[in-house]
Amino acid sequence: MNVIETSGLCKQFGSHFAVDHVAMAVPEGCVYGFIGPNGAGKSTTMKMLLGLCHPTAGHVQLLGKAMNDQNRLALLRQTGSLIENPSCYGHLTAEENLQIVADLKGVDKKDIDRVLDIVHLQKDRRRKVGQYSLGMRQRLGIAMALLGGPRLLILDEPTNGLDPAGIQEMRALIAGMPRECGTSVLISSHLLSELEQIIDQVGIINRGRLLFQGPLTELQKHSRGDVVLRLLHPEQGAAVLQRSGLTVRREQQDLLLPPLRDARLAELVQALAAAGAGVVGVTVRSCTLEEIFLNLTESGVSAQ
Amino acid sequence: MLHHCIAAENRKLRGSPIWVVFFLLPLLSAAYGTFNFLQNQGVLRFNWYNLWTQHTLFYALFFFSPLVGLYAAYLWRLEHLGHNWNLIMSQPVPPLYLFMAKLAVVFKMALLTQGWMLTLYLLSGRLWAKLPGLPPAEVFLWALRGALAAAPVIALQLLLAMLIRSFAVPILIALGCGLAGVVLSSRGLGLVWPYSLMIAGMNSNKTEDALAGSEFSFVLSCLVFLAVFLLAADCLLRKQDVKA
Amino acid sequence: MTAFFCELKKARRRWDWLVVAGIPLCVLLWASGGAPASGDERASYYSSLLYVLPVLHTVVMPVGMAALASRLWDAETKGCTAKLLYTLQIRASLYGAKTALGAVYLTAVVALEMAGLLGMGRLSGVTEPLDISRLAWTAVSTLAVDALLFLAGSLLCIRFRQTLLVMGVGLACSLCGLFAAYMPVQFAYFVPFAYFLPLSCVGLDWNFETRTGSYYALPFQVPMLALTAALAALLLVLGWRAVQNKEV
Structure with a gap:
């Protein structure tokens, strides 16, 4: 069951959409990281989940029930929150x-x-x-x-103002909630490095739109970065790669290729070796969650 | 559930400076009222009725409404500061119960104020003015009526303090509306303005009962105004977005 | 000047002008309730209003001035801006700017009230000729006592963050001041927030037998006005010192 489910959730202020058709799904028993830059719509979304703010459009379900006047009290009894x-x-x-x-x-x-x-x-x-x-x-x-x-905890940047020891304690507490208390947690933050250690599911929001939602491992697949080739004869190698239809960039003595599947990379290395380019080293760079987040939010393109 | 909300509101008043105001204002009114009563024995008669009018005249005319306005503004101030709107509105209680809990607490304070005022009236009458016997039973009724008439004013002041996020302005409005109540009362329109109801209820400028024969209209007026303001509060709390 | 214009900017969307208009409105509303209505009484319309105004001021102004002082200083309390402002401007300039804005508000309160008084007279078809000197004296003395009350309110706002205290003191001063109105006039000299009363320029001769009264001009109490101004100046200095010494 999803402890939180929204469909087409919108909040409009004048002509500006603070939350734009967000379809969030938080599975039961997980820690869901709700990540976004400042002003992305995290707090507004969380307020709509709790009924503090009325959606312009869309629906909210908490713990399998619609968040409406009839169910509101019963749902809030099972919910704990810290907003703003x-x-x-x-x-x-x-x-x-x-x-x-x-x-x-x-x-x-x-x-x-x-x-x-x-x-x-x-x-x-x-x-x-x-x-x-x-x-x-x-x-x-x-x-x-x-x-x-509570069965559900909604925490808006709960580690604000805590010292490193406090952050670590809070991290351990939140990570253990599903296992120890059966509490599902929705936690928002812009401190990605710290969230990465405790969340199972992640939702990335920017300018009111949900750009990515799913398991953290799924997002980490997007962490495959550029391929760095060190060759004895880079010009020769570049020509071979360009003939294969790839965009090649130079970084000092190295050639940079966009992310490639392993099989394709193996083929290219063989072709380079056969052409006498002299393959000295092959390195695959990986993006941190922060880099993935920045890429996603800057491009604004959904990674779903 | 409502009694839990009321318990929560009572806790918020612990250690608060509001009790100083509660204690002081009726004391000032009683001190002056008794002094004036004794100084004007040529004009006033030496009896409990006239002491009552001196104690409550200015208090009921001008100061009871700003005093309840002050209580109401204080309770909402606690929520306006400290981002507490998010806290209270995300609790599993109907929003109207939060309002009614504040109403109950301010009403309790208004009742205590009336009780304190009555105590001062009794003490100053017996110990200072040395009036014989005990006050007539009517004054207790008038004090209770004044408290009943405070209920719609408290509801309106709570509504104003909820909407106007300034401590001082609702109190100034209470003073202005209280003055309007004095004018309307003098023109016989006391029952159509909530702030005049307190003046009528406490019978502070007559020795015979000003409401004789119109007690039903008085009570009806109190209840109708109270219902209207509660309805308005419920509507606003349910429909408006919470702004912390 | 910069600090003053900053204060004007802070006042945006604060609707202070509603409070400024509301205070004379309270006074005039109350005055209109007891204003002379019949033909004979209109011959002493202005005198009767100038006679009763000090009592009305004694009730309304302590609360009104406390509200104005609170409007100006509460913005800093709510926003916790003192720790920022004291690094951006010298404390005296903050105090000076708020006092200057307060002075503008007070002048507006008195001006609106006097204008309202004249308006009421015109609308009522008053036959009494207006004594401009009496009106001017009433305006100046009201302004002086209002300044005293406003500066006292400001001092309380600076010393104590609790607006409850400021408004509670305002109410208590209104109550005491009103009592002073019905005590011998010598009592009022000891109640600075009721100095409207000894500064009054119109007296009333009341005949208990015929139940009629006649108004007469009282001499202008210039030493009393000077004392009021001196007390206001003292409160100005105390407020300035309080701002300088305040721990943030």
Whole structure:
């Protein structure tokens, strides 16, 4: 089952589409990374999932049910969220803030100890939140989302303001959620290197449009980069390659070819060797997720 | 579910400076009212009724509506700051319950204010003015009526504070509307303006009951205004996008 | 000047002008409720309004000025911009610019009120000749006390981030000021936020037996006006110091 499913989801402000026909599908039991540059439409999409913002068009389903007035309360009871900046009442302590959320969610107050323990705020539970650092407020926001053990967590850049140790802890916590608590997680970020380590599924959005959605391994297939050939006689080699219909670029002494399948590459190496070009080295460059993301978002072309 | 929302709202008031205002304003009103009562014994009669008019005249005419406006503005201020709109509107409670919880809490504060004012009235009457006996039962009814009449004003002020993300402006509006209420009351139109209902309910400038014979219209007016403002709040909360 | 124009830019879409118009509207609305209506009474229309205005100001202006001060300073509190602004401009210029904008607002409040008063007189077909000096004195004294109230509100906004406190104090001052209106006039000298009363330029002789009154001109209380201006200047200095010393 998909815990989140949208079809044709749009949000229009005047003539500008902040979210443009997004068809998102988040499978149950996974950590789904929702990636996009600033202003891509991540937060707006997440707000529509929670009913904070009304879609201009399209439908939202959470946990297999339509997100409408009838189902809204039941769905939100099983959902935890942290959207935009962390929310808190600065004049109250962390414990009091969590008591308020526990009241509204109808959750046992004993759960407060559990979530404070998870985010390592036990020591500061009786301090006023107004005195907290940004990282501590972020952790409190996550604690509020975790109250009640929700089936679905929607987290908008949850590692903002955390130090490296905090980011690592948060990563470990989120990665373990499906396995340990049966919670599916939708997490947005623009810190791709950190998401890469914890997500199973990825959705890339830019200018309101979903450019890619699928398993991370599928995206990593796009990570195959240029082929670098080191030849004793590069001019001879270039001529052979051009006769084969390939676009060749020079990089100092090396020749660069676009990404090729292994079989095709093997054929070309044989042809080069036969032509006496003197093949010294063959290297396949791989793109990082960041490079793939930048390629996708700059070109704006869907990789589906 | 509503009682959970009310519990949450009550928690938000912990340690808040609003209690200073709650305590101070009726105290000022009582102190002056008693002083004026004793200074003007040539004009006023030495009885509990006249002490009541001196305690509540200015309070009901001018200050009760900005005071409830201040309570309402404070409760919404907590949500306007700190991106708390996202938090409360993503909770599994009907949006109207969030509004009604605030209404309940401000109403409780208005009731406590009336109770405090009554306590001061009793204490200053017995200990300062040295009035004999006890106040007539009607004054308790008038205080309760004033609290009932506060309900539609509280709903409207909560609506204004929800929409106008400024702390001061809804309070200024409450003062202006309260003044309009004074003018309308003096022209016999007290029951068609929510802010005049408090003046009529508390009976603060007459010693005989100003609402005698029109209690039903008074209660109906309170309930109709309350229903209209609750409906407006429900509509706005459900239809508008949340802006944190 | 740059700082002042920045303040004007910050005021965009803040609808401060609605507050500026709303304050004299409250006063005039209330005044119209008790304004003379019959033929004989219209012969003392302006005098009756100038007589009652100080009491109306005592109720409305503390809350109104607290609201204006709050509008100007709350923008910095809500946006947490102090830590940015204090690296971009000297603190005194920020305070000066907000005070200058406040002065513009106060002048507009008083001007609108006086214009409204004249308008009401014209519409009511008043027969009393208008004493321009009385009107001018009322305008100047109202402006002076409004400035005192506004600067007090600004000082509270700078010292305490809680707007609740500013508005609560405004309400308390309104209440106390109103009480002062019904105490012996000497009491009002100790209540600066009620200085509208001792600065009044119209008195009333009330005959209890015939239940009629006649208005008369009071001498202009220039020393009182000077005291008001001096207190306003003191609050200006205190506010400036508060901005300088504020920890951000």
